[in-house]
Amino acid sequence: MFSNILYALTHSTLADFFDILLMTVIIYSVIMLIKDSKAYQMAMGLALIGLFFLITKWANMVVSHGLISNFSNYLIIGVIILFQGEIRRFLTSLGSRSFRNRYFIRTVSEQWKDLFIAVEYMSRTKTGALIAIEKKISLKSYIESGTILHAELTKDLLGSIFFPHSPLHDGAVILKGNKILAAGCLLPLPAAHKIGPEFQTRTRHLAAIGLSQETDAAVIVVSEETGMKSLAIGGKLNKNIKIEDLKTILFEHMK
Numbered sequence: 001m002f003s004n005i006l007y008a009l010t011h012s013t014l015a016d017f018f019d020i021l022l023m024t025v026i027i028y029s030v031i032m033l034i035k036d037s038k039a040y041q042m043a044m045g046l047a048l049i050g051l052f053f054l055i056t057k058w059a060n061m062v063v064s065h066g067l068i069s070n071f072s073n074y075l076i077i078g079v080i081i082l083f084q085g086e087i088r089r090f091l092t093s094l095g096s097r098s099f100r101n102r103y104f105i106r107t108v109s110e111q112w113k114d115l116f117i118a119v120e121y122m123s124r125t126k127t128g129a130l131i132a133i134e135k136k137i138s139l140k141s142y143i144e145s146g147t148i149l150h151a152e153l154t155k156d157l158l159g160s161i162f163f164p165h166s167p168l169h170d171g172a173v174i175l176k177g178n179k180i181l182a183a184g185c186l187l188p189l190p191a192a193h194k195i196g197p198e199f200q201t202r203t204r205h206l207a208a209i210g211l212s213q214e215t216d217a218a219v220i221v222v223s224e225e226t227g228m229k230s231l232a233i234g235g236k237l238n239k240n241i242k243i244e245d246l247k248t249i250l251f252e253h254m255k
Contacts, residue, residue: 127223146185
């Protein structure tokens with residue numbers, strides 16, 4: 001065994017080094033993609049099946065090895081079905097990093113000053129709100145489901161959009177920088193969630209989780225029942241968050 005390792009090391013080329021480096025990056029990216037998601041448990045199950053495959057082969061367990069081998073023929077189809085959301089998010093993120101210019105927020109405090117004033121006001125008045133902030137992955141498909149605005153971000157405009165009698169108050173507002181791109185937008189709901197029983201009407205919170213799972217957007221939610229502020233990033237919902245903590249997490253995520 002050690003002689004084989006020594007032989008491989010002495011006969012390695014630069015191409016072999018880059019091959020190993022590329023596979024390391026791919027494996028690391030996949031692990032980070034599925035970390036803390038339902039796909040992580042599925043991946044662990046697949047890894048366990050792979051371990052059983054190797055053990056039955058080394059131990060010459062013919063029946064068990066044959067059964068696992070036959071099951072493995074259909075494994076690629078199962079992976080595509082089970083991990084379709086994660087695969088779509090990975091490819092979308094990969095494409096956005098490769099072909100889109102990174103969006104830098106140079107004066108983010110000034111750009112979002114009105115945003116935080118509006119969120120705090122809607123929290124005090126228990127005005128329900130759902131605000132998605134685009135990062136690198138385009139939200140164009142969700143923008144097209146609502147009313148296109150391309151308006152300057154102001155606290156008064158946000159307040160009027162989410163006013164209970166406004167025709168756009170039920171949907172989501174999508175922001176990019178200091179622009180309101182659209183309002184009344186429909187966001188995807190997650191297949192599974194753990195937001196807790198304390199939420200009575202949870203559609204906004206579920207939509208926030210759903211969009212943050214599909215994209216790298218940050219989504220602010222204000223509950224109309226309690227006035228509680230929440231922030232969804234990466235499929236996780238930070239519940240009952242203070243405005244200062246919301247600013248800190250949001251700024252760090254959008255860097």
